[in-house]
Amino acid sequence: MKKDFKILLFYPNPPQMGPAPGNLAILSACLKQDGFDVKLFDCTIYKPPNTETNDDVREKLGHVKKSNIDNYFIAKHVDIYEDFVKTVEEYKPNLIGFTIVDMTTDFSLSFMEKIKDKKIPIIVGGVGATFNYKRMFNSNLIDYVCISEGEGALVELCNKLYNNENTSNIKNIYTKNENGDIIKNPLRPLVDINKLPTPDFSIYEYFRFYRPYFGNVVRMMGIDTDRGCPGDCTFCAAPSLRRLAKEYNCGNVYRFKSFDKVFEEAKELIEKHDINFIFLSAESFLSMPLKKLEEFAERYKKEIQLPFYTQSRLDSFTEEKTKILAEMGCKSIGVGLEHGSEKIRYNLLNKRITNKQILDGFKELAKYISIVPGIHNMIGLPDETREDIFETIKLNREVSQILNGRHTLNVFTFMPFTGTRLREMCIKKGYITGNEDIPYSWFKYTLLNMPSISKKELHGLEKTFVLYVFLPESYWPEIEIAEQDDKEGEQMFNKLMKMKNEEFTKI
Numbered sequence: 001m002k003k004d005f006k007i008l009l010f011y012p013n014p015p016q017m018g019p020a021p022g023n024l025a026i027l028s029a030c031l032k033q034d035g036f037d038v039k040l041f042d043c044t045i046y047k048p049p050n051t052e053t054n055d056d057v058r059e060k061l062g063h064v065k066k067s068n069i070d071n072y073f074i075a076k077h078v079d080i081y082e083d084f085v086k087t088v089e090e091y092k093p094n095l096i097g098f099t100i101v102d103m104t105t106d107f108s109l110s111f112m113e114k115i116k117d118k119k120i121p122i123i124v125g126g127v128g129a130t131f132n133y134k135r136m137f138n139s140n141l142i143d144y145v146c147i148s149e150g151e152g153a154l155v156e157l158c159n160k161l162y163n164n165e166n167t168s169n170i171k172n173i174y175t176k177n178e179n180g181d182i183i184k185n186p187l188r189p190l191v192d193i194n195k196l197p198t199p200d201f202s203i204y205e206y207f208r209f210y211r212p213y214f215g216n217v218v219r220m221m222g223i224d225t226d227r228g229c230p231g232d233c234t235f236c237a238a239p240s241l242r243r244l245a246k247e248y249n250c251g252n253v254y255r256f257k258s259f260d261k262v263f264e265e266a267k268e269l270i271e272k273h274d275i276n277f278i279f280l281s282a283e284s285f286l287s288m289p290l291k292k293l294e295e296f297a298e299r300y301k302k303e304i305q306l307p308f309y310t311q312s313r314l315d316s317f318t319e320e321k322t323k324i325l326a327e328m329g330c331k332s333i334g335v336g337l338e339h340g341s342e343k344i345r346y347n348l349l350n351k352r353i354t355n356k357q358i359l360d361g362f363k364e365l366a367k368y369i370s371i372v373p374g375i376h377n378m379i380g381l382p383d384e385t386r387e388d389i390f391e392t393i394k395l396n397r398e399v400s401q402i403l404n405g406r407h408t409l410n411v412f413t414f415m416p417f418t419g420t421r422l423r424e425m426c427i428k429k430g431y432i433t434g435n436e437d438i439p440y441s442w443f444k445y446t447l448l449n450m451p452s453i454s455k456k457e458l459h460g461l462e463k464t465f466v467l468y469v470f471l472p473e474s475y476w477p478e479i480e481i482a483e484q485d486d487k488e489g490e491q492m493f494n495k496l497m498k499m500k501n502e503e504f505t506k507i
Contacts, residue, residue: 003035005162007154008093009203010111011040012104014440015047016073017054019222019279020208024099025199030151033197036158039091040203041084043107047075055212057443062466062497063410065215065507072210072217081114088115095121095161097154100128102417102438105135112141123157123173125150127237130244131419133174137182145174148244151191187248193227194258198265201273209273213309214332214372214408214507218277220309223266228254229283234350235378237419254283259296263303270306277331278308285333286316286325293321297328307331314361315353326368332408334374335361339381340395341388348381348422355395362402372507373407375399379465380414380446380458382425389453389461396469405506411465412442413458460484467496470504 009024028038047053058064076083088096096115098108105128112122124136125146133145144167146153153172160167168175171188201209201221211220229238242253269275286293311334325333337358338351345351365373377396379389396409415438416423416431427434431448438447443462445455460483461468467479475496482493 002037003162005095005158006037006039006091006093007031007158008088008091008096009038009040010096010098010108011042011044012098012100012108012111013042013044015044015051015053015075016069017044019211019220020044020201020204021099022199022201022222022224022281025201025203026196027097027150027154028203029197029200030155031158032200034155034159036155036162038200038203039087039093041087042204042208043080045074045076045205045208046080046083047077048080049077054441054443057441058410060497061411061443061463062470062500064212064408065505067212067215067217069210069212069217072207074205074207081111084111085114088118088120093120095123095158098122098124098129099126100124101126102128102132102415103440104128105132106437107440109139109141112139116141121161123154125154127241127417127419131237131240133182137174137176143175147172147174148187148241148250149191151196152188187244187250190245190251190253190255193224193255194261198268201269206273209275211277213277219273219275220277220279221269221273221275222279222281223262223269224257225262225280225282225285226254226256228252230254231283232350234348234421234425235381235414235417237417239421240419256288259299262296263299266304270304276306278304278306280308280310282310282312284313284316285310286312286318286321290318290320293324297324300328305329309333311335313353315357317361317364319364322364322368322371326371330371332372332374333365334376336376337392337396337399338376338378339388340390340392344381344384344388344391350421358395359398359402362399366402366404366406369406373403375407375409377409377411377465378414379411379462380448380453382414382422382429382431382448383450383452385452386457386461390468393465393468400469405470405504408507409466409469411462413444413446413462414448415439415442416447456485457483460489463493464496467493467500470500471496 011024031038059066100108121143123144124142129136129145130147136142136145153170156170168183171185173185175183177183209219209221210217232239245253307329309332314335338349339345342355365371377392416426426432431450436447445459464479464482478492482489482496
């Protein structure tokens with residue numbers, strides 16, 4: 001039976017950024033399976049006039065090629081706040097659920113402020129809520145915070161609200177008592193991802209699945225093959241999520257879907273949503289044992305046969321596995337190089353991959369021109385110097401020579417996210433107070449006030465990083481001019497970026 005209870009899910013995403021996320025689709029499927037009505041307010045589809053999207057900025061910085069995505073992605077050019085209030089008034093939800101990360105916290109709170117007079121219960125979830133629940137409650141806009149996973153907790157909360165029952169004792173949900181004290185309920189066992197319903201991507205607009213891809217446009221969907229991460233990187237919250245699960249004896253955070261489940265969902269979703277490109281969502285796809293990879297590849301070639309993108313650790317590219325990847329139809333793979341210094345990777349980031357392993361991984365990838373690597377780097381780490389950043393630039397130059405320039409390059413300024421060890425280090429050193437708002441973009445000035453490098457210099461290096469990697473060293477004096485945030489710097493930047501795109505880009 002359909003219950004007379006409506007849930008409005010809210011996705012506070014920048015315009016046109018990223019594939020449609022599966023986490024909200026899974027929550028919707030779980031709620032609908034239990035008889036509830038679900039609607040999504042997706043900020044991704046709103047684009048105010050004269051707004052630069054994430055891809056616009058990345059195109060300008062030489063990270064990606066320009067595409068005609070605007071011919072496919074029908075963005076709404078209306079006031080997003082007015083449309084949100086209108087949606088709430090017309091849909092009349094009994095509960096609104098926000099999924100947030102640090103970068104979208106302030107943005108999300110600004111929408112809650114617009115409807116606070118309507119007295120609709122609000123729950124927030126996601127990593128940004130799990131490790132920042134006190135700020136959530138201090139806003140006086142939020143009734144519930146979901147800690148860790150939300151599938152079971154959200155369904156239980158909706159049932160209790162529907163039945164007018166006490167909601168103060170739901171596992172995975174923090175709330176407040178009448179005195180304003182936070183009630184911290186324990187965590188429930190982690191969900192069995194093989195028993196979850198097929199994600200309900202029908203909550204997204206049809207055009208939401210169009211994505212720019214190397215200058216073209218594809219209809220892309222993410223298919224999860226696992227959940228969680230076994231890594232212990234200090235810049236990521238995954239280790240803290242594992243410690244939280246261990247504290248409550250919840251089970252193993254890093255879980256694999258059965259191949260039957262993966263392919264059953266994939267075939268159903270591809271047909272239903274007219275998908276022609278897959279994102280195999282895995283923390284490190286090639287880290288599975290060789291025999292399992294061979295089994296997965298054979299099924300993929302028989303049952304799916306679509307080009308795909310995935311990601312993996314650089315120490316997972318053996319000769320056998322990389323060959324299998326190419327034969328499956330992989331067109332691109334994301335890899336985290338992170339930093340050019342082994343010392344910084346080992347001691348600061350706790351990412352224990354040697355430079356030799358990095359170069360060997362790219363040598364394997366270089367054998368297959370059908371696979372375009374996407375290389376991810378960070379700059380602006382605690383105590384990092386200009387010289388340290390040039391270690392990253394120089395290692396990327398070695399990699400580019402191995403790949404003959406057939407790769408994409410991403411560089412992001414480090415953000416001290418809640419739940420990470422590097423954030424605690426930054427607070428301890430006085431580089432941040434801990435009260436700063438994480439920007440709603442990767443391409444803003446660093447939050448860190450460090451003696452080792454200025455914010456201005458760091459921003460200039462992020463702007464010109466791709467030029468330093470792709471152009472010959474004879475151009476470095478000109479690139480240094482392009483770092484400047486003035487008319488001369490902008491003119492030099494545009495000149496050099498045009499040269500890079502015309503002469504040194506191979507994809």
